Amino acid sequence: MKEHDDNHTYREIYDLLTPRREIKASDGLRRRISTSIADHALRRRRASGLRALAMASVAAAAAIAILLVPGDMSASELLSSALDAMRNERSVEIKIDVRTSPCDNFAYIDAKHPFVPHTLQAIHNDTTIIWRADKGARLACGDGTSCRTWLDGSLGWNISGLSGQKVLDYLAIFLSPYNIIESELNNALQADGSGYEVKRKDDEITLTVHAKAHGDFSNPYMLNKSIAESDNIRRYSFDAKTRILKRASVSIIMPDGSETVILNMRSLSFKPLNASKLCEVPSDIPFIDENGAEKTYGFAGCQPAELAKAVLCAFRDWDTEIIYKVIEPAEAEVFYHNKYKGSRVVSIGEAFSSGLNLNIKFVPYRIVLSNGKIQNGNLAIYLHEDGGWQVTGGL
Amino acid sequence: VEQTVEENLDYLVRFAFYRIGRREDAEDIVHSAIEKLLTRNFSTVKGNALKMYLFRTVNNSCLDFLRHNHPMESTDGIELSDESADEAELYDEAARINSILQQLPERESEIIRMKVVSELTFTEIAAILSISPGTAATRFKLGMDKLRTIYNRLS
Numbered sequence: 334m335k336e337h338d339d340n341h342t343y344r345e346i347y348d349l350l351t352p353r354r355e356i357k358a359s360d361g362l363r364r365r366i367s368t369s370i371a372d373h374a375l376r377r378r379r380a381s382g383l384r385a386l387a388m389a390s391v392a393a394a395a396a397i398a399i400l401l402v403p404g405d406m407s408a409s410e411l412l413s414s415a416l417d418a419m420r421n422e423r424s425v426e427i428k429i430d431v432r433t434s435p436c437d438n439f440a441y442i443d444a445k446h447p448f449v450p451h452t453l454q455a456i457h458n459d460t461t462i463i464w465r466a467d468k469g470a471r472l473a474c475g476d477g478t479s480c481r482t483w484l485d486g487s488l489g490w491n492i493s494g495l496s497g498q499k500v501l502d503y504l505a506i507f508l509s510p511y512n513i514i515e516s517e518l519n520n521a522l523q524a525d526g527s528g529y530e531v532k533r534k535d536d537e538i539t540l541t542v543h544a545k546a547h548g549d550f551s552n553p554y555m556l557n558k559s560i561a562e563s564d565n566i567r568r569y570s571f572d573a574k575t576r577i578l579k580r581a582s583v584s585i586i587m588p589d590g591s592e593t594v595i596l597n598m599r600s601l602s603f604k605p606l607n608a609s610k611l612c613e614v615p616s617d618i619p620f621i622d623e624n625g626a627e628k629t630y631g632f633a634g635c636q637p638a639e640l641a642k643a644v645l646c647a648f649r650d651w652d653t654e655i656i657y658k659v660i661e662p663a664e665a666e667v668f669y670h671n672k673y674k675g676s677r678v679v680s681i682g683e684a685f686s687s688g689l690n691l692n693i694k695f696v697p698y699r700i701v702l703s704n705g706k707i708q709n710g711n712l713a714i715y716l717h718e719d720g721g722w723q724v725t726g727g728l
Numbered sequence: 729v730e731q732t733v734e735e736n737l738d739y740l741v742r743f744a745f746y747r748i749g750r751r752e753d754a755e756d757i758v759h760s761a762i763e764k765l766l767t768r769n770f771s772t773v774k775g776n777a778l779k780m781y782l783f784r785t786v787n788n789s790c791l792d793f794l795r796h797n798h799p800m801e802s803t804d805g806i807e808l809s810d811e812s813a814d815e816a817e818l819y820d821e822a823a824r825i826n827s828i829l830q831q832l833p834e835r836e837s838e839i840i841r842m843k844v845v846s847e848l849t850f851t852e853i854a855a856i857l858s859i860s861p862g863t864a865a866t867r868f869k870l871g872m873d874k875l876r877t878i879y880n881r882l883s
Contacts, residue, residue, distance in 0.1 A: 346875050349828060350844040354821045358741045362755040366737070366762055370730055373766040547860050691862040718865075 424606045427453045427507050428599040429581075435469035436484055440502030440559045444585060444593045455508040456606050464508050465611040466501055473500045476612045481620065488667045489620040503560045510578045510601060517542060517569070533573060542567040548689040554711065555688025557585055562688045566592065621663050630721030631658030637684035640722050641696035641712045645681070648673040648700075659714070659724045669728060675703030692716045693725065732778040733762055740786055743846045747790040749822035751815060757793065761785040780855040783848070787838075787856055831878060836871030839864050 430448035433441050455464040461477030473482035482500045483489025492500055501508070517540070528543040546564050550556045557563040564586040570579045583596040614620075632640050640659070647655035651674045656665050682697030695711040702708055713726035737758070744754035761782050825845060829837035842848045842856070850868070854861040 346872060346879060347844055349879075350825055350840065352742075352746060352821055352825065352845060354818050356742050356745050356751070356818055357738045358758070359751070359755060362741070362759060363737070365759050366733060369759070369763055369766060370733070548862065689860045689862050691866045 423458075423603075424456045425454070425508075425510060425601065425603055426606065427510075427601050429453065429504075429507060430597045430599060431468070431504075432593075432595045433468070436471050438502070439466065439468065439471070439473065439482075439500060439504050442557070442559055442563075442585070442595050444557060444587060444595060448597070450599075451504070451507075453504065453507050454606055454611055456608050456611065462508060463608050463611050466504065466508075474612050474614065475500075476608075481614055483615065483618060483620070486615075487618060488663060489614065489618055491620050491622045507581075507598075517567070536573045537579065538571045538573050538576075540569045540571070542569075548687070549691060550687060552685045552687040552695075553588075554685070554695060557587070558688065560585070560595065563595075565595075619663055621661055629719065630717055630723045632722045633720030635722065637694040637696050637714055637722075638681055640714060641684070641698060642678065642681045644724060645676070645678045645698055645700055645712070648676045649678075659722050672702065673700075673728070676708075677701045679707070690715075695727065729765065729778060732782070733765075736779055736782060739846065740782060743783065743842075744786050744790055745818070746822050746825060746841065746845045747787075748793050749819055749826065751818065753793060757786055757789040760789060776855075780852065783852070784856045828875070832871045832874055836867050836874070839867045840871045840875075843868055 429451045431442060431451055432444055432446045433449050434443070434446055435449050449468055451466065451468045453464070453466050455462050458477070463476050465474040466472065470485050471482065472485065473480070475481070480492040480500060481489055482492060530541045530543075532539050532541075544565050544567065546556060547561050548555065550562075555562050560583055566584045566586070568580075568582050568584075570581075571577065572579055578601060581596075581598040582594055584592045584594045587593055632643070635643075643655055644659055648669075651670065653662070653665070660669070677700060679699040679701060684694045684696045686694055693713055693715050695713055697709075697711050699707060699709050711727045712724065715723045715725045717723060740758045740761070741751075741754055744757045745751055748754055748757075764785060765778070765782060825841075829841055832840070838857070839853055842853045843850070848856070850861040850864045853864045857864065
């Protein structure tokens with residue numbers, strides 16, 4: 334009843350705030366903008382003509398190269414020129430090593446884990462990117478119209494949204510060198526508090542970005558669990574002549590102040606790739622469709638600790654009336670049924686938030702599994718906009 | 729750049745207009761933002777970065793405008809020509825929405841305005857305001873809860 338009332342009231346507020354009159358750009362504004370664009374295009378053509386003349390003596394000018402790095406070159410200027418150098422590359426394969434678990438999601442990092450090899454491949458069309466990411470036990474791909482991720486031999490998900498951002502998180506920028514540069518340039522433009530340093534040594538230009546962890550870490554549980562949620566240093570090396578990216582790495586700053594390399598780019602190659610190969614998905618595992626209408630999860634209005642207790646207690650008799658309301662049924666059966674059926678709750682702690690997503694609450698728990706083993710953890714539960722809860726991790 | 733401008737022009741005008749309530753000023757602000765983008769030669773950047781740059785610039789210009797200009801007032805009781813009447817209806821609609829949102833702190837109302845009026849996602853709002861998507865979502869919920877309380881009290 335409360336959920337219904339809440340939705341009803343929010344609906345009323347949405348209706349109150351939704352404009353009843355549509356406004357579009359006037360013809361006058363469109364004309365002014367067309368004129369501005371034409372003026373600037375003309376000026377740019379004149380400038381590039383002069384530049385082409387100046388560069389005529391440079392052999393192998395496959396990319397736009399600037400002969401000398403000005404002493405006062407800013408990060409934005411460097412990145413802009415690097416973008417110029419790489420924007421025409423259509424297919425790319427990047428191999429990176431990341432400290433993570435092979436089956437965990439692509440965003441997850443852990444300094445205590447060994448490096449896991451990742452291969453990221455992409456074909457860039459004019460408007461879409463066809464891509465594939467492989468970290469061993471977890472894979473993902475996108476064809477410009479849909480996006481999928483799956484655990485090898487287990488279960489997969491059809492994901493809403495066309496880009497890899499939702500699945501790959503930070504790693505999405507590695508789908509192509511263009512995205513790496515674009516992402517850093519975007520950060521530079523936003524002046525997001527990161528520090529930038531550009532240096533030239535011999536035939537290399539290095540860009541170093543010092544970034545602070547994003548999120549609320551009054552409880553530090555999520556600190557250093559993803560690159561965005563860590564104090565990190567991102568280093569890029571470019572060929573001084575061609576401005577092509579040669580190396581990239583990300584280090585995080587540990588609580589004791591030491592630096593740990595968490596990501597390292599092993600190789601980058603521009604080679605033809607087969608689009609249909611990139612989009613191949615296994616036919617022998619089920620895929621959960623997340624593309625449909627917004628799902629409704631249960632227990633709206635419930636406190637996080639109450640919810641955690643209800644779900645963990647439901648594991649004992651595998652009460653699907655409760656479990657399926659907060660966990661996708663296929664996920665519950667494939668990932669949790671065998672391990673957690675028959676388990677018993679020992680204690681539930683106080684819920685807390687940590688990191689970037691304050692809609693995720695973590696509830697500490699201790700349970701005894703059916704084999705007698707004690708398991709401690711923090712159940713991650715996500716609060717949807719409609720008030721419903723979804724278990725998203727911690728098991 | 730041209731494509732990004734074309735795709736987002738109406739949204740930018742709508743964004744600015746419902747912020748300041750005056751078409752001419754809103755269009756001037758949008759035009760200036762696009763001029764700035766062209767002058768700074770970000771033509772090699774594409775996609776979402778450009779779009780976010782434009783929205784961020786327009787948002788900042790709207791804030792500057794509001795600091796130096798009077799808040800919107802209703803056109804009730806003012807005689808208008810037919811053409812002006814259309815514009816006045818738009819003006820009154822913006823004033824109506826802003827009068828509701830003025831009951832909230834700026835940090836909450838600006839996010840609700842972006843989400844509900846301009847139909848931006850939390851990720852986009854976060855990029856415009858240089859905050860995390862989680863913070864945007866939290867402020868949105870706080871503001872909506874307050875409006876819900878006010879609404880319930882009134883009804």
